[in-house]
Amino acid sequence: MAYDDQSDSCWQAAENATPFGQVNKSSNSFPTKVEELFRSLLNSNADAFVIYDMDGAAQYMNDAFTEIFGWRREELLGRRIPFVPDHEKATAQMYIRLLFSGEIDRCVFETQRLTRDNRLLDVRISGSCYNDGQNKPIGMLSIINDITLRKKAEKALANSEKMLERLSAQILNAQELERKRVARELHDGIQQSLTGIKYKLENALAEMPQIHSGPNASLQAIVPLIQNTLNEIYNITMNLRPSMLDELGLISTIEWFRTEFLATHGDVEISWRIGVKEDEIQDHCKIMIFRIIQEAFNNIVKHSKANRVRLELMKRDRNLELSIKDNGIGFNAEEYLTETFQKGGIGLSSMQERAKLSGGGLHLVSKEGEGVQITARWPIRNRLM
Secondary structure, three states, X not given: OOOOOOOXXXXXXXXXXXXXXXXXXXXXXXXXXXXXXXXXXXXXXOOEEEEEEOOOOEEEEOHHHHHHHOOOHHHHEOOOOOOOOHHHHHXXXXXXXXXXXXXXXXXXXXXXXXXXXXXXXXXXXXXEEEEOOOXXXXXXXXXXXXXXXXXHHHHHHHHHHHHHHHHHHHHHHHHHXXXXXXXXXXXXXXXXXXXXXXXXXXXXXXXXXXXXOOHHHHHHHHHHHHHHHHHHHHHHHHHHOOHHHHHOOHHHHHHXXXXXXXXHOOOOEEEEEEEOOHHHOOHHHHHHHHHHHHHHHHHHHHHHOOOEEEEEEEEEOOEEEEEEEEOOOOOOHHHHOOHHHHOOOOOHHHHHHHHHHOOOEEEEEEOOOOOEEEEEEEEOOHHHO
16 A cells, blocks of 8 residues: 655654564564564465555565565565555555554555556555554555456456447347338338228229128128228337327327227226426437336236326436336235246336436336336436426
């Protein structure tokens, strides 16, 4: 934890204390065999050990220190070690002051130190004072663990996770584009063709004599089949990608979704509140919010046995917040977090992923018998406030 001669001294906290080196010289308080054992124990350790006196001068360092940092003992003994980079000096001084003032007994922190050839290492330092017979500090012991490889591995892992997130976001975006393309083709192609067939068939039937049997009756029976097919294509198209999401926006799409849901599930009461304007919702969030609403209501129908649902889309604390709460049977949220439960296919992990990849986060609260509340938040950018 020492810092070089250009730094202000924080080592003078106990002005009259005797440096560690002087204890050895004057009182010979460490018998030779004990000292040899002490040095042997320190040298057998893979971590670097340094003992400082009250002036910050190195009184002892083990073999691991010389191997890690590159200095020879004779270059540093009795001197301050010039291995604290400028950006870490304030932190080093703070911990030295806290230790020598008695505010803390021990400090453990991650920082960086320089080698003799000026390479920067990531290290974990554990520092503590050692005292004389009157319990006054006379120096400090630092244990330095080189964590450079661990930090590189952590950085590589973090980069890999970011890359996977970007890839997942690209996959979701590609899926949405494909959904949009298929929905448009269904609407502009098959749906319009079937609409034309139905129109021509109805016209032909209107011009034919009203016969209630034979070919006429058979043709009349085809009309409702075509209409059912058109309705099915419409539902598929809207589930793939509601055209109104791009044309009218998210709020109108939520209103449409609520109406359609109630038409199919009239036994479920939906209360809702929208407290945000369309232009306050970022474009890339709109489809993600709609998909979360879709999945949440799908779960309510399949699993919750709820008869009341509350949906809110509001601005809160510079965040866009989506909240969906039902009064259903609920479930054990801790159990959900296990891999086995996630494989049950209720789609909550999908909602969390969508929220995360669109720059937000999703939180779930549930207990058995107390329903489920899903809360997703996205930061509102300054330009939108």
